[in-house]
Amino acid sequence: MSPPAPSVRALAHRLHDVVVRIRRVTDHPVLVHLARAGLIAYGAMHLLIAALAVRMAMGLRGADPDQTGALLTVAGGPGGRLLLVAIGLGMLSLAVWQAAEVLLWWHGLLDGEHRVRTAVVCAKCLAKGAVYGILGLTALLFALGFEYEADERLRELTEETLLIPGGAVLISAVAAGVVAVGIYTFVRGCTGGFMRDIDLPAAPDRWEPAIEVLGRIGYLAKGVAFALVGVLLWQAAASHDVSTATGLDGAMTAIAGVGAGPWLLGGVAAGFAAFGVYALARARYPDRDPSS
Template identity: 45%
Template structure:
């Protein structure tokens, strides 16, 4: 059996798809928690990190938080495996030419990136579930410091910053042009549901993309100043937005957008595209 056939078989597994749906819901919950932390930051009502680690820490402190973290973690693992299966499906397209090969390469890169993101978030969730903790900002600073120690480290960090900024711009364009609709099967959705999904996706992807651009800019600033402490991740991006003119209102808008993305993930779980 070929790798692509194996991937198709795995990707079409009902058990894996159901777990992947749990993972999408978990991904949405994390974004809703980040949005809540961002709103608290904007209006002076909280001191937690407005990022993934802050969201998981918030959940860990709630009743039944540990079981929920286990569910989130395992669901995100399934989501990462689902994306990994998508990578193998594109292998056959590499033997083609022209647009077919380009589509396969782009599809593989996107699937790998998503699998890595989901896997990293799954590890963080499971770490909190087992009583551990982690800081997204601290990890990014530590990683940046390690890269700085490599030959041409500042150059590598600068490239990483450009990649993150480009990714953020891509998310914004994806939201504006409604390209996210290609990732969700809405054939069974009513016209009203489709309008809701479209608006949530537009708002969510634009807000998330804007946050990525700020994260990339901070990483670029760290490269320019040769100071890893400037690479503060999403939490640092939230604080940067807060310090801008009308920052409280701007951060509130970002929070609403991230919350919209979280709800979009719920619809993504309801109407998954099955390739």
Template identity: 35%
Template sequence: MSTAKNAARAAQDSPAFRVIARIGYVVLGVVHIVIGAIAIPIATGGGGGEADQGGAMEQIRSSPAGVVLLWVIVIGLTALAVWQVAEAFLQRDPDAKRKWGYRIKNVGTAVAYLAIAFTALVFALGGSSDSSDSSTTLSAGLMSSPGGLIVLILVGVVVFAIGVAFVVRGLTRGFEEQLALPGGVARSGIVTFGVVGYVAKGIAVGVAGVLFVVAAFTHDPEKAGGLDAALHALAELPFGSLILWVVAVGLIVYGVFCFARARYARM
């Protein structure tokens, strides 16, 4: 076991692996910028594409060298996911009180990265994916199974909690502990982008969680949806266009923050 751990730690400490993992943050930023850009026409009532990972991958694939970039996304985010898992279980001096919470957070983040990487892989191979259809199918399947409504509500609560965690992490600037930031104006700018980006993403994810709960209570799987459905739901609120504008710009800001994170992440 110790030999396997040492080998895994050596791979984690490899400069090449660190570079690839940092590239993962860059491509994560690209994906969020594209999603934010797709969401802006929704805020203005101009329609637009699917403002989720699938819509972003479709836009990227249609760009020059898009398939190449999709493969870079697959490799970069897979490496970043592996890094997160390694950090969860190979941390050298973990705080015992936070150990399992830290591991759960890192593994959950790794799963999210792998989900985006898988979507990119599907599009790189010529396929397509629709998060709204997937969410509707999942909701319908759960509703038709014994105890499925409870599970669907739990899914919604967990997704909502993740959204709240993003907002809290942004407002408390909890992300700073994972960054080796420079001083001066650069630090202030990066932190500001992080706060805005985390809060905007948390709002979007939280609304997606609420939609799962609404679908369960109304027994209507069509109510459930992914990020795209959440953004459309925001647009339907009072002052929804303004709210969605803020969230869309915030997602773009989060993407730019990911670029800075690629440079300054502690690895």
């Protein structure tokens, strides 16, 4: 027997009050400052990836030009462990701050007219939060000494998955998802949708064109790199050759291996550097609302 309407309304009202209180906590200036620190770390990580990619383009040996390579570079520097802890805590704070945007939109899921749009917005918030959270946890693991290389771990997981029934299909599905993320990222660079993550009213008008140009270049470069990662993963599933199952480092290596590879890789590195500067601008003028 369903409860009377007044009880349902009272329960909904109490739930709304709880959500509002939690949302208020995530808007606390301390968390916002920590999230900004996470965005600074995120930008610096992309600048490090760009520097490592330039080294690869020049034929110099060094850490892999990917997220784990950037963290390993930090770990090997002065005060590396403390910096990794700071990066990890900042990125985890950024993850909470970003994912908490769902608390502003969740009620739209109860509205049939706006349910699909709300679900997409919430999915974006949670996906961004997940990416930041994984990077934050990785940084903390590296600070504790649990280091690994992303491309090697991906090959191991791919090999283990290929041994189970339907493993190739599963990897192909994951590869298609990665390619889709790459295409989405590329399209976002074309449309300028990333500017929704910048608090434009707070940013000086004279800086907006520069931020947009840097963001476009960065998103286009990241889109190409992610799509290539997906293609390489699909090749691993189709051929059962796990050597092609690599992450961002593998994509950079594949780019470097073509005819004009060093020049192309230099261009991708410039794109990642541009994204790093864009992320620093976002840290100065952050907006977590993906549909504002």
